[in-house]
Amino acid sequence: MPKAVSSFERTLKSRTRHQALTNWLYGELRSAILEGRLAAGARLPSSRDFARQYGLSRGTVVSVLERLQADGYVTSRVGFGTWVNRVEAPRPVRQATTPPAYVHRVISTYKRPQPWVDLAFAKGVRPFRIGVPGINEFPSEVWGRIAASRARNFRSWLKKEADRRGYRPLREAIAEYLRTSRGVRCAAEQIVIVSGIQQALDLLARLLLKRGDRIWMEDPGYFGAGIAFDNARARIVAVAVDHEGLSVSAGIRISPNAKGAYVTPAHQFPLCVTMSLERRLALLSWAARAGAFVIEDDYDSEYRFEGAPVPALQSLDNHSSVIFIGSFSKTLFPALRVGYVILPDPLIDPFVSLRYRTDFRNSSFDQAVLCDFIVDGHFARHLRRMRNLYAERLATLMEGAKQHLGGLLEISNVRAGLYTIGYLKNEMTSRQAEKLAAAQGIEVLAVDRCTLRRPDPKALLLGFGGFDELAIRQGLIRLAKSLS
Ligand SMILES: Cc1ncc(COP(=O)(O)O)c(C=O)c1O
Numbered sequence: 169m170p171k172a173v174s175s176f177e178r179t180l181k182s183r184t185r186h187q188a189l190t191n192w193l194y195g196e197l198r199s200a201i202l203e204g205r206l207a208a209g210a211r212l213p214s215s216r217d218f219a220r221q222y223g224l225s226r227g228t229v230v231s232v233l234e235r236l237q238a239d240g241y242v243t244s245r246v247g248f249g250t251w252v253n254r255v256e257a258p259r260p261v262r263q264a265t266t267p268p269a270y271v272h273r274v275i276s277t278y279k280r281p282q283p284w285v286d287l288a289f290a291k292g293v294r295p296f297r298i299g300v301p302g303i304n305e306f307p308s309e310v311w312g313r314i315a316a317s318r319a320r321n322f323r324s325w326l327k328k329e330a331d332r333r334g335y336r337p338l339r340e341a342i343a344e345y346l347r348t349s350r351g352v353r354c355a356a357e358q359i360v361i362v363s364g365i366q367q368a369l370d371l372l373a374r375l376l377l378k379r380g381d382r383i384w385m386e387d388p389g390y391f392g393a394g395i396a397f398d399n400a401r402a403r404i405v406a407v408a409v410d411h412e413g414l415s416v417s418a419g420i421r422i423s424p425n426a427k428g429a430y431v432t433p434a435h436q437f438p439l440c441v442t443m444s445l446e447r448r449l450a451l452l453s454w455a456a457r458a459g460a461f462v463i464e465d466d467y468d469s470e471y472r473f474e475g476a477p478v479p480a481l482q483s484l485d486n487h488s489s490v491i492f493i494g495s496f497s498k499t500l501f502p503a504l505r506v507g508y509v510i511l512p513d514p515l516i517d518p519f520v521s522l523r524y525r526t527d528f529r530n531s532s533f534d535q536a537v538l539c540d541f542i543v544d545g546h547f548a549r550h551l552r553r554m555r556n557l558y559a560e561r562l563a564t565l566m567e568g569a570k571q572h573l574g575g576l577l578e579i580s581n582v583r584a585g586l587y588t589i590g591y592l593k594n595e596m597t598s599r600q601a602e603k604l605a606a607a608q609g610i611e612v613l614a615v616d617r618c619t620l621r622r623p624d625p626k627a628l629l630l631g632f633g634g635f636d637e638l639a640i641r642q643g644l645i646r647l648a649k650s651l652s
């Protein structure tokens with residue numbers, strides 16, 4: 169049945185001096201239909217209303233509509249009106265002209281960030297893509313109920329938030345969660361809501377670093393952070409990571425006066441190690457001496473399947489050196505785009521002002537829904553349930569790897585996070601292995617995409633969080649085939 173009456177009043181161009189009225193109207197309606205400005209199913213106003221809108225005689229309009237009907241562009245039925253048919257638009261003629269100079273300037277200097285060059289990932293998500301939580305298990309009905317109730321109760325979140333740090337009740341809920349489950353020392357006042365860790369990194373890089381300033385980064389490390397520091401024209405100092413995490417002594421040897429460091433202590437990206445207490449204390453002591461900052465990216469910390477939870481580095485800090493960042497991308501779902509930054513008091517205003525220059529703030533509605541989800545206990549419940557599920561998925565992966573990947577890939581014995589690392593035992597480079605796996609429809613990330621100076625660790629990252637046991641088992645068989 170036809171859709172609502174279309175208002176295309178504005179879309180008709182004015183008539184040229186020598187153009188016949190009917191030809192003009194026919195041409196305008198026809199091109200509006202072909203270009204999709206009048207969509208298939210749209211109902212046209214009655215010939216009487218139409219004639220009145222355009223100051224035409226009704227007879228002119230009727231004859232144009234009849235012609236359009238005869239040519240197949242519209243259908244008229246007495247008592248129902250006239251609506252637009254689905255028509256195949258002719259292919260637009262591609263203009264052969266060179267792009268304008270400004271477009272040329274952009275495309276000739278644009279470079280894909282190095283870590284993504286030649287990445288052969290498919291459009292759909294396939295095993296073992298990293299960064300994918302178990303979205304199918306997300307309690308979307310609960311989320312939907314909360315969202316509906318907040319949408320009805322418009323005034324609770326629509327009011328312009330006076331506080332640019334974000335929705336206050338949400339910040340309180342996050343502070344409570346981080347204090348109890350991550351040992352973070354913080355008050356709601358220190359929390360600023362952002363659109364994920366990546367935005368936090370971009371803003372912090374711009375706030376804390378000037379062109380040419382040095383910053384320590386784990387090698388191998390999280391390329392997203394490298395991109396943010398690079399955008400700020402900072403100089404990235406590659407500091408090796410070993411089984412205890414970032415080597416602080418190496419950092420001090422190479423660049424004692426760096427302005428700061430970026431680390432992933434809970435679950436190092438990509439080597440999956442947890443930073444030892446000794447290294448944590450050494451890093452904090454260097455930062456305090458050098459007057460440097462430490463950005464603690466807590467991305468993959470919530471899921472530990474063995475051993476005691478490891479408190480945040482920030483909880484050991486007595487000098488306001490640490491800036492703690494985290495997000496709900498893995499605990500809930502990445503499309504939510506809500507994260508948080510915990511700042512030392514004097515940095516709150518400068519950070520918020522800088523953020524205000526780009527996108528003001530996160531959506532108040534999303535913040536209100538998330539707040540209720542946490543306060544009503546659904547978040548804690550979801551985390552508990554997912555921890556068990558992910559532990560099972562990891563166990564399936566470890567068991568299947570033993571069965572199918574012997575002599576090809578040795579999965580490291582990690583017991584945290586939603587991905588794990590496997591070291592190649594078959595003489596392949598990590599890029600070769602990534603490519604061969606992609607040809608079998610398997611997505612594993614070559615770890616050399618994360619290196620700065622270090623040689624290829626000949627290893628692959630395998631995400632398991634987003635895939636059920638069957639998908640994991642089948643994926644491992646195909647991976648084994650590609651690596652054999
Ligand atoms: C270590 C690390 N930090 C941060 C991010 C991005 O987090 P967000 O989705 O909150 O921007 C990722 C995503 O892969 C990551 O691996």
